[in-house]
Amino acid sequence: MCCRFGDLYKECCDDDCNYVSFALIFLFTGNNFRTFSMAPALLARTHVNYEVKGDVAVVRINDPSSKVNTLSVQMQREMTEVMNEVWANNAVQSAVLISSKPGCFIAGADINMIQACNSPEEVTTLSQEGQKMFERIENSPKPVVAAINGSCLGGGLEFAIACQYRVATKSKKTVLGTPEVMLGLLPGAGGTQRLPKMLGLPSAFDMMLTGRNIRADKAKKMGLVDQLVDPLGPGLKSPEERTIDYLEEVAIECARGIVSKKIPLRKEKGRMQKIQDHIMSYGFVRNQIYKTVHGKVMKQSKGLYPAPLKIIEVISICNSSLCEANVTHFHGCFQNFGELAKTSESAALIGLYHGQVACKKNRFGTPQKEVKTLAILGAGLMGAGIAQVTVDKGVHTVLKDTAVAGLARGEQQVYKGLNDKTRKKNITSFQRDSILSNLTGQLDYRGFENADMVIEAVFEDINIKHAVLKEVEAVVSPHCIFASNTSALPIKDIAAASKRPDKVIGMHYFSPVDKMQLLEIISTDQTSKDTIASAVAVGLKQGKVIIVVGDGPGFYTTRCLAPMLAEAVRVLQEGVDPKKLDGLTTSFGFPVGAATLADEVGIDVAAHVAEDLGKAFGSRFGGGNVEVLKTMVDLGFKGRKSGKGCYVYQPGLKTKEVNPDIGDILEKYRITPNPAVSSDSDVQYRLVSRFVNEAVMCLQEGILNGPLEGDIGAVFGLGFPPCLGGPFRFVDSFGADKLVEKMRRFEAVYGNHFTPCQLLLDHANDSSKKFHK
Amino acid sequence: MAAMMLNAMRRCSLRPSWAMRFGACSLSTTTQLQAQVQTKSKKTLARPGVKNIVLVEGVRTPFLLSGTTYADLMPHDLARAALQGLLNRTNLPKDAVDYIIYGTVIQEVKTSNVAREAALGAGFSDKIPAHTVTMACISSNQAMTTGAGLIAAGQCDAIVAGGVEFMSDVPIRHSRKMRKTMLSLSRAKTLGQRLGLIGSIRLAHLTPELPAVAEFSTAETMGHSADRLAAAFGVSRLEQDEFALRSHTLAKKAQDDGLLQDVISFKVPGRDIVSKDNGIRPSSMEQLKKLKPAFIKPHGTVTAANSSFLTDGASAVLIMSEEKALAMGYKPKAYLRDFVYVSQDPKDQLLLGPTYGTPKALERAGLSMSDIDVFEFHEAFAGQIMANLKAMDSDWFAQTYMGRKTKVGTPPIEKFNLWGGSLSLGHPFGATGCRLVTTVAHRLQKEGGQYGLVAACAAGGQGHAMVIEAYPQ
Numbered sequence A: 001m002c003c004r005f006g007d008l009y010k011e012c013c014d015d016d017c018n019y020v021s022f023a024l025i026f027l028f029t030g031n032n033f034r035t036f037s038m039a040p041a042l043l044a045r046t047h048v049n050y051e052v053k054g055d056v057a058v059v060r061i062n063d064p065s066s067k068v069n070t071l072s073v074q075m076q077r078e079m080t081e082v083m084n085e086v087w088a089n090n091a092v093q094s095a096v097l098i099s100s101k102p103g104c105f106i107a108g109a110d111i112n113m114i115q116a117c118n119s120p121e122e123v124t125t126l127s128q129e130g131q132k133m134f135e136r137i138e139n140s141p142k143p144v145v146a147a148i149n150g151s152c153l154g155g156g157l158e159f160a161i162a163c164q165y166r167v168a169t170k171s172k173k174t175v176l177g178t179p180e181v182m183l184g185l186l187p188g189a190g191g192t193q194r195l196p197k198m199l200g201l202p203s204a205f206d207m208m209l210t211g212r213n214i215r216a217d218k219a220k221k222m223g224l225v226d227q228l229v230d231p232l233g234p235g236l237k238s239p240e241e242r243t244i245d246y247l248e249e250v251a252i253e254c255a256r257g258i259v260s261k262k263i264p265l266r267k268e269k270g271r272m273q274k275i276q277d278h279i280m281s282y283g284f285v286r287n288q289i290y291k292t293v294h295g296k297v298m299k300q301s302k303g304l305y306p307a308p309l310k311i312i313e314v315i316s317i318c319n320s321s322l323c324e325a326n327v328t329h330f331h332g333c334f335q336n337f338g339e340l341a342k343t344s345e346s347a348a349l350i351g352l353y354h355g356q357v358a359c360k361k362n363r364f365g366t367p368q369k370e371v372k373t374l375a376i377l378g379a380g381l382m383g384a385g386i387a388q389v390t391v392d393k394g395v396h397t398v399l400k401d402t403a404v405a406g407l408a409r410g411e412q413q414v415y416k417g418l419n420d421k422t423r424k425k426n427i428t429s430f431q432r433d434s435i436l437s438n439l440t441g442q443l444d445y446r447g448f449e450n451a452d453m454v455i456e457a458v459f460e461d462i463n464i465k466h467a468v469l470k471e472v473e474a475v476v477s478p479h480c481i482f483a484s485n486t487s488a489l490p491i492k493d494i495a496a497a498s499k500r501p502d503k504v505i506g507m508h509y510f511s512p513v514d515k516m517q518l519l520e521i522i523s524t525d526q527t528s529k530d531t532i533a534s535a536v537a538v539g540l541k542q543g544k545v546i547i548v549v550g551d552g553p554g555f556y557t558t559r560c561l562a563p564m565l566a567e568a569v570r571v572l573q574e575g576v577d578p579k580k581l582d583g584l585t586t587s588f589g590f591p592v593g594a595a596t597l598a599d600e601v602g603i604d605v606a607a608h609v610a611e612d613l614g615k616a617f618g619s620r621f622g623g624g625n626v627e628v629l630k631t632m633v634d635l636g637f638k639g640r641k642s643g644k645g646c647y648v649y650q651p652g653l654k655t656k657e658v659n660p661d662i663g664d665i666l667e668k669y670r671i672t673p674n675p676a677v678s679s680d681s682d683v684q685y686r687l688v689s690r691f692v693n694e695a696v697m698c699l700q701e702g703i704l705n706g707p708l709e710g711d712i713g714a715v716f717g718l719g720f721p722p723c724l725g726g727p728f729r730f731v732d733s734f735g736a737d738k739l740v741e742k743m744r745r746f747e748a749v750y751g752n753h754f755t756p757c758q759l760l761l762d763h764a765n766d767s768s769k770k771f772h773k
Numbered sequence B: 001m002a003a004m005m006l007n008a009m010r011r012c013s014l015r016p017s018w019a020m021r022f023g024a025c026s027l028s029t030t031t032q033l034q035a036q037v038q039t040k041s042k043k044t045l046a047r048p049g050v051k052n053i054v055l056v057e058g059v060r061t062p063f064l065l066s067g068t069t070y071a072d073l074m075p076h077d078l079a080r081a082a083l084q085g086l087l088n089r090t091n092l093p094k095d096a097v098d099y100i101i102y103g104t105v106i107q108e109v110k111t112s113n114v115a116r117e118a119a120l121g122a123g124f125s126d127k128i129p130a131h132t133v134t135m136a137c138i139s140s141n142q143a144m145t146t147g148a149g150l151i152a153a154g155q156c157d158a159i160v161a162g163g164v165e166f167m168s169d170v171p172i173r174h175s176r177k178m179r180k181t182m183l184s185l186s187r188a189k190t191l192g193q194r195l196g197l198i199g200s201i202r203l204a205h206l207t208p209e210l211p212a213v214a215e216f217s218t219a220e221t222m223g224h225s226a227d228r229l230a231a232a233f234g235v236s237r238l239e240q241d242e243f244a245l246r247s248h249t250l251a252k253k254a255q256d257d258g259l260l261q262d263v264i265s266f267k268v269p270g271r272d273i274v275s276k277d278n279g280i281r282p283s284s285m286e287q288l289k290k291l292k293p294a295f296i297k298p299h300g301t302v303t304a305a306n307s308s309f310l311t312d313g314a315s316a317v318l319i320m321s322e323e324k325a326l327a328m329g330y331k332p333k334a335y336l337r338d339f340v341y342v343s344q345d346p347k348d349q350l351l352l353g354p355t356y357g358t359p360k361a362l363e364r365a366g367l368s369m370s371d372i373d374v375f376e377f378h379e380a381f382a383g384q385i386m387a388n389l390k391a392m393d394s395d396w397f398a399q400t401y402m403g404r405k406t407k408v409g410t411p412p413i414e415k416f417n418l419w420g421g422s423l424s425l426g427h428p429f430g431a432t433g434c435r436l437v438t439t440v441a442h443r444l445q446k447e448g449g450q451y452g453l454v455a456a457c458a459a460g461g462q463g464h465a466m467v468i469e470a471y472p473q
Helices: A002-012 A022-028 A073-088 A111-115 A120-138 A155-162 A179-183 A191-199 A201-210 A216-222 A239-259 A271-280 A283-301 A306-318 A327-341 A344-358 A381-391 A404-423 A429-436 A462-475 A491-495 A529-541 A557-573 A578-588 A594-601 A603-621 A626-634 A662-668 A680-700 A707-718 A727-734 A736-754 A758-765 B002-012 B018-026 B031-036 B075-090 B114-121 B139-152 B176-187 B191-199 B222-232 B237-256 B285-290 B322-327 B353-365 B382-392 B395-401 B429-447
Strands: A048-053 A056-061 A094-099 A104-106 A144-148 A151-153 A165-169 A175-177 A227-229 A373-377 A396-400 A439-442 A453-456 A481-484 A504-509 A518-523 A545-550 B053-060 B099-103 B130-133 B158-165 B311-321 B334-343 B374-377 B451-458 B462-470
Touching (some): A056 A239, A073 A120, A094 A104, A144 A155, A155 A175, A165 A239, A191 A306, A201 A283, A239 B222, A283 A306, A306 A344, A344 A727, A381 A396, A381 A504, A396 A404, A404 A439, A453 A462, A453 A529, A462 A481, A462 A491, A557 A578, A557 A736, A626 A662, A680 A736, A707 A727, B053 B075, B053 B429, B075 B114, B075 B311, B099 B114, B099 B139, B099 B429, B139 B158, B139 B462, B222 B382, B237 B285, B334 B353, B353 B462, B374 B429, B429 B451, B429 B462
Parallel strands (some): A094 A144, A396 A439, A453 A481, A481 A504
Antiparallel strands (some): B334 B462
């Protein structure tokens, strides 16, 4: 499971992507911590054991209560005991540290352990305890070799780099990283000191600020591991078992080699490395680097995330020449860790992490029939995107379009997605070809009788949807599920044309499908449990984070986004420049500005949705004039896909300019702003409060199953600021009463667009009411 | 089950004399009799309704380390030498065969159908069609079995099959970009177009493209895969070095004792007459121990000494239907009996062909491991042989990966590759298969055994095994 998150993460993290874009990354990513409730201390050792092989002690880690190893209190206690015995044993010359779990070395610290602490001081103590042990390992008179197979993350990595030598398997499951930043934390057990020494400042910053996973071969190049071991195939044992044995054998040899001085621990540095070290030895050079990185972090994070800033601060303190002598500075690192652990940002990010784990499970159980053949109608951006995330999961994927040109474009998109992975060496060209052999492109309904599920991604028009539904039902077998990838049309309206509405469901993907993690599944009153279970199973296979919501116009995500975009249009009409609007939204924490988001979604789609939902919900969904969007569409400004929207998009150009032609349109629909509600902060809250109010209303109306799914949907699907943890957590931390107060002020000017819903009022009236406990 | 019953029936049947059997052979209607024919000790593998196919003769050029005496030749020259050697040995009329098939792996682009070029050059009649097959290290096995198929189908009566590999020279290509430019250049019509194209050539265009050494599907070199395979089966460096030493020692002895009768002398143009393999180098365990791993560094176990080396060489065999051979007055050396091709995962089981192929070939022939008197396995790497032996000895492997109830069983080492193998004699990829079959025939004659088994692995995760029966003396 862990590794799957990791793989996904790798896919979306380009090597060339800026290393501080963590806010955006969070939208696309997962991380690898796992938690479990603390086991009572037992007398016998259950987590760490060792065996002496000749003169080498093999220390094996295995948490019996979990799929992964975490640095829990018990793990740390047993580790200390075992290491003390190893150090005391005169027959032992060296030690090998290895996990008995096939896919995991140590996946990190136990989050619950950190969350259970009541004060920053308590976390500080915890971090210090861990660091103390790592320090003893680092200074061990008997060399310790870390043998890494599977995820080696966070505290696990800090443990490994405290060892004298690291051997890792080249397995796909072997990933190293410091994902703490994604939880609003910093590497709290020596990573901030050891990584820069080991890798140099730039690589260390890259690792700690992006939190990205590093594959074994890259880790070897960087100097993070010393030796690689190939994963083995079947032999006299299963490949997994034998690979661990082999890793152990090689690690034991390494340990002996270090003792006999055949393997030098200090590697000869290359000339480039020497030059780099020399340059880095100047304080002003280092300071310049800190400044540059700080600047980049500020630019990307708008200063909303304390963790990356703290990481820079800690690194700069710990790596000043004073550090080694100055114990108080060292202590400062732990204090920072403790303080970060208790910030609201960290709580929000950890909350999202838990939510994401929850949304990666199928709460509807195992479907009766596994989907082995999936047919997709429409080879457009969406349809092909769905094919892209399906075909490489061993599912036979049929992509159907009505025109050769459309089909060719769609198939090319799938090919390109896989070929890009080949170019990045994530898969071989052979794997690409064999994956593609699972894709069938066609113009007719041939073979649809074998389809277990059909997902339609045709044009958003109820009549077209009805037509394809009828065509599909005429050819498919009775068990086949019909899923509609619509962003706003109510599923029950689509199902009205069906002979078997229990098999009709909504599967709302987000564009680009291969990058966006969220899948919103919409069930109607008639949809059967098994149909939902099957849709969730397919989504999970596709690697999605899934929320299952009730039916209604715009479901959950579109319904939250629509009022915010209506407000954005009003803001534009009031004379705010698109760039300024983007700046206001991004500085609030949205990874993508409102104007850019409208371009990405498509102005035509936005207009369509605004009109539909306007009809469904009435004047409450008003705000900006829909005519603005409609005029833009008429002029061909449909957003990024047409090259022009709020901005002008030129292929190859990274910077974008405001579309000069929309000035006239906005001038035509100009409204005079009311200065009482037009300060920058007010504009921000006007946008956000409408979003949040609508989200709370979805919970009130039962569209949402719970606030957790609401938060996940908003953050992963719409880019709600991750540092706020989603609309519900935002209400909790900001205060419902304060939010209602702001909304009342806006309501006075704009009317019912800003009327708080009942549930929000309930929370405002009773401050003990919280969405998240 | 059916095979076992058939087996039992055969064992119970009467034992008419051999003379009767030959009489039966020429009469297509008396197939019943054929099935009952048996030797003194063991049953024959002849089957009703299936033609007997015999190996009349097999020869090969000396196998030389690439870059030595053959260095200036071309592949078809080697193949030609083998074919001429076969003609000399057998006194075969140059128009007496119906078809010629050759196996090769790395193709010389000028002679892509090397079978035809070599046949013409060797003086065979130009009326004999020839084609070339490729199946990595079992290419000449494929050439032989293709021939056997043509005979069995009644299309041909006499076939020459063989294999050739020439590693002293391999096609090294221009880069794709350069080739593209050059092809466009040949189509360019005006001087301006030509100059434009020439001007577009950059330094990077000039980087040459070597033939791939890695498996196409997995991008892993075979040595690397062999090292992983050895590790997966827990084969130690010591075991590998010991096996390699055994191979060289046995090959040296066989060479000294004059057992390698299939080797013909070859007067290399501009050089001396070559009549011996030159890669046989029995050394000592101490020396073998000194070598560093060649593929997986620093902890690998496969070294240059316990791997087969790059070799130049060619082989050829004459295969006929039994009637034809007898009619032409030949005394065949052996029957070519049941054979199988197998394939499996090209990544983790790349070199396990013998493990998968052996039981299938034996089952087809209705034999068990203990019936086999002579084993000739292709030695790609000492580690590969040891891994195969361990796989064949493992119930767990047989149950988990082969769908068998019990293990295959290991060939007794005292019957195994007694005259050396690819590790010591050399391994010209395309030519090794014929060497294995001819060696089995010769060993059966020399050792007095009745059944032999050939097994080999090949790139692509493929494998081959064939049962050979001694021709009654």
